[in-house]
Amino acid sequence: YLYLTLDLSVFLFVALGIVLASIAVQRGADLSQAIARREQELQTLNDFARALSAARLDEREIIELLFAHAARVMDTSNFAISLVDERTQRVELALWYRGGEPQPPRHYERMAGLAAWVSEQRQPLLLRDLHSNEGPVRGLLHTGQRTRSALFVPMTGKQKVLGVISVQSEAPNRYTPEHERTLAAMAQQAALAIEQARVYRAAQYRATQLETIAEVSQRVAGIYELEDLMQFVVALVRVNFNYYHVDIYLLDGDVLVHHAGTEEEETAHAYVPIADTSLIGTVARSGEPLMVNEVRDEPRFRMDPSAPNTRAELIVPLRAENKVLGVLEVQADQADTFQESDLHVLQTLGDQVALAIQEAELFTSVQSEAYISNALLQVAEAVGTLGSVDDILKTIVQVTPLLVGVERMLILLAEPGTNSLAVRAAYGVDDKREPAMESSHVPLDVIVTQGEHPSSNAAYEISLPEDLQQRWQMIAALVLPLVMRGTLLGVICVDPIAALEPRRVQLLGGIANQAALAIEAVQLETERDLRARLDQELNIARTIQSSLLPDHTPAIPGFDVAAVWTPALQVAGDFYDFLPLVDGRWGITVADVADKGVPAAIYMTLARTIIRAIGLGKATRRTPHQVLERANEIIVADARTDMFVTAFYAVLDPEQADLCYASAGHCPPLLVRCADHSTEWLRGRGLPLGVLANIDLEEHARTLHPGDLVVFYTDGITEAMNTDNDLFGTDRLRQAALTAHHGDAQSVMQGILSSVHDFAAGQEQVDDLSMVVLRRV
Incomplete structure (x- = not known):
């Protein structure tokens, strides 16, 4: 029995040892496999990093390397890389496989589903079994899909997510945390490489743009044939920038004409009126570029049959010296293609092309311009020293036919105050048919036809009425308005029209300008002389008018007096006066004529003389x-x-300190009491002088106490305006007088004037201003 027991124990012990040894062996094997997988993972990452370093800075090559190295460590039968466009934020499914087969790229407006969630959270998502998945992404799963396991990894650059990588399988538990770690590391490296590639691509694109600008600048400088120049620019822009379609239109009058394009045959837009509402017409009309990144949303877009796949369009004007010569049109077959940098580069190219066009035109017309300049110089020298309008016109009708070659010519000047023109000089007209040329008048609407503005200096043609055809021997005439500063001075009419090529019409326009300048110069000189004489006369009138005013304030016992007179113009309608009466009394007058300038000054002289004569009359002792x-x-x-x-x-009795007064419709003086600072307006009923023959005026009297003051004034004080068109008014006058009433009469007057000046804040004085301050000492 003992031996049997020992044998069983030994057996169990040995069996346990065998089991433990097996476990140890299995763990060793698992550890070896894990180490091997980790080594493979690290080797793959190292190989990928080295491949990226050796690769070109190209997005396509980078994502293909990413796919190839990911396939070494995981199942990539269903694999996708979605990239976000950094400018438009649209999403491109740049590389994807389904069932191990490559698929064509796709484009989406934005990220969706699990890819959008991963992009927003900026963290990987491992789904071991979608059928049992619970958590924040449960609502993003599509019911009925065959995918059982999936791995999503964001491609995060330095500051933003550039895209999302996804691998999927129909089997559960296909992807592990090791796969997640490896793919995330590869995604990080790829994102940084893509950022560098985009920076390099932008720099390369910018360099290409600058090279194109430089090449165009060099080439166009020596091309004087417009068609060759246009075709060269079209080819260069299309090849260097890989645009879908390029066209150039040049402006010919009111029409844009197609000169060069991607297609050799003439396009459907060969002729486009500048008034057309299309994009091309709009740019030519406004002179401003237009960038449309989705033509389907632009109602002004016109489809060109030669470019049916157009999705975006960029049009820049060909400008030179603020003048539009044409347009450069570039089209793309993808929406959201163009950026502000494209607009800037194309506008720079457009400006260079426009300059080359202008130089070519200048080159072909240099002799013509030289002739015109020389001819105009001769006209300017001929009329520059003449002192009368008639001499100027006679010289012009003598010189112009020799320079331009016209057969008949008339110069008509506007008649002041009428709606007609008068013939002042003529050439080639039979004197017998027009015996009184200088007296010949023509209605303005016969020459300035409907649709022609009389203040425009543009030349135009007219058909003459039968009576003028007979008198002037012209059926039709080319009319060149003589306009200066928007004013029609007259017209030049010449014939025959058919023989006048553009160069001659240009020369005639220059002669018309010279004539208008000379006529205006003579008229201005005449006006200056007249104005100088008028100013001299007004200065004399001001001197005379000033002499009619008191040269100093009177010394009245017990009273202090100050006065001021400031005209709005050189002469005024305001006045004040002091009349020494009998018995030591004094008459005080302040008046205002209802007008300004010379008429008011004359009327003021009349009124002042009459009032003074009556007040000083010794026949009777008249009351106010x-x-x-x-x-x-x-x-x-x-x-x-x-x-x-x-x-x-008013009549002041200094001895009694009484002030009797009457008002003929004048501003009521202000009485300020010193004792209690109360104020009173010295009103009196009555009409102004000169309105009715018989008037009935009220008379009042006030006793002035020590310190009391009276402010007599005209409405130039109370109606002074500030920048908001507010009036100074009586309330401000009263406040100014109260503020300054403790001073002498001069101080009170200066205080009121300062208040008016501060209130007006620099506004121009529009009315005459007079004031008298009377203060009892």
């Missing part, structure tokens, strides 16, 4: 209302005008 009523009678009887004058007349 009697003085103004009598002055009104004389003004109404003698004046032959609709003008009138407002006036305020």
Whole structure:
């Protein structure tokens, strides 16, 4: 029994040892396999890194290397790489396999499904078995799909996700964390390589653009044949930038003419009116480039049968010296192709081409321009020293036929104040048919036809009415307006029209400009002389008018007086006056004629003389209302005008400190009481002088106490305006007077003037201004 027991124990012990040894052996084998897989993973990553280093900076080559190395470590039968366009954010399925077979690329507006989730989260997603998957991506799975396991890895660059890699299988548990780690590392390396490739591609594209600009600049400088120049530019742009279609149109009058394009045959847009609403017409009309990255959304796009696959279009004007000579049109067969850099480069090319076009045109017309310049110089020298309009016109009708070759010519000048033109000089017209040429007048609408603006200097043709055909021996005429600063001075009419080639018409236009300049110069000189004489006379009038005003304020016992007179123009309709009356009394007048300038100044002189004569009259001792009523009678009887004058007349008795007054429609003076700072407007009912023959004016009186002051003024004070067109008004006048009332009369006046000046804030004075300040000491 003992031996049997020992044999069983030994057997069990030996069996246990065998089991443990088997486990150890299995673990060793598993560890060896894990080490081998890790070595393969590291070797694959190392090989991929070396392959990227040796590869060109090309996105396609990078993603193909990624696929090839991923296939070494995992099942890539269903494999896809989606890349995001860095400018448009559209998604390209750049490389993908289904069932081990390569598929053509596809394009999408955006990432979707699990790829979108991985892109947003910027982290890999391993799905061991989609049928049992739970978690945040459950709602993104498509029901009924055959895929059981999948691995999604973002391709993250330095700052953003460039794309997503996905591998899928119909078997569960096909992909492991080791696969996830390997593919994520490869994706990171590939993303950095793609970023470098894109930077290199952008730099290379920019270099190509600059090289193209340089080549065009070098080549166009020596090409004077326009057709060769245009075809060279089209070919160079299309080849260097790989554009789908390129065309050049040049402007001929109001029409764009196709000169060169990708297709040798004439395109459907061979002639495009500049008024057309198409993209080409819009650019030619506005002179501004247009970039349309989806022509299906642009109603102005016109499909060209020679370019049916156009999806994007870029059009730049060919500009030279702010003048549009044509357009350069580039088309792409993919939407969202063009960038701002493309627009800048093409506009630079367009400007160079436009400059070459202009130089070619200048080269062919240099002799013609030289002749025109020389001819205009002769005209300018001939008329520049002449001092009268008639001499200028006679010289022009003598010189122009010799320079241009016209057979008949007339110069008509606008008659001031009428709607007609007068013939002032003629050549080639039979004197017997037109015996009184200088007295011949023509209605303006006969020469300035409907549709022609009288202030435009553009030449145009007209058919003459029968009476002028007989008188001028012309059936039709080319009309060249004489316009300066938008004003029609006259016209030049020449014949025959058929013999006038563009160069001659251009020369005639230059002669017309020279004539207009010379006529205006003479007229301006005449106006300057007249204005100088008028200014001299106005200065004399101002001196005379100023002499009519008191040269100093009177010394009135117990009172302080200050006064100011400021005309809006050289002469004024405002005035003030001091009248020394009997018994030591003083008359004070402030008046305002309802006008400005010379008429008001003359009327002011009349009114001032009459009021002064009546006030100083010794026949009777007239009260203020009697003085103004009598002055009104004389003004109404003698004046032959609709003008009138407002006036305020007061009589001051210094001994009693009494102020009696009457107002003929004038601004009420302001009385400021020193004792309690109260104010009163010295109003009086009455019409202005010169309106009605008989007026009835009120008379009032006030006693002035020490410190009281009275401010007499015209509406130039209260109606002064600021930049917002607000009036200074009576409230501001009262506040200004209260602020300054403690000073003497001069200080009060200066304080009020300063307030008005500050309020106006530099606005021009539009009305005459007068003020008298009376203060009891």
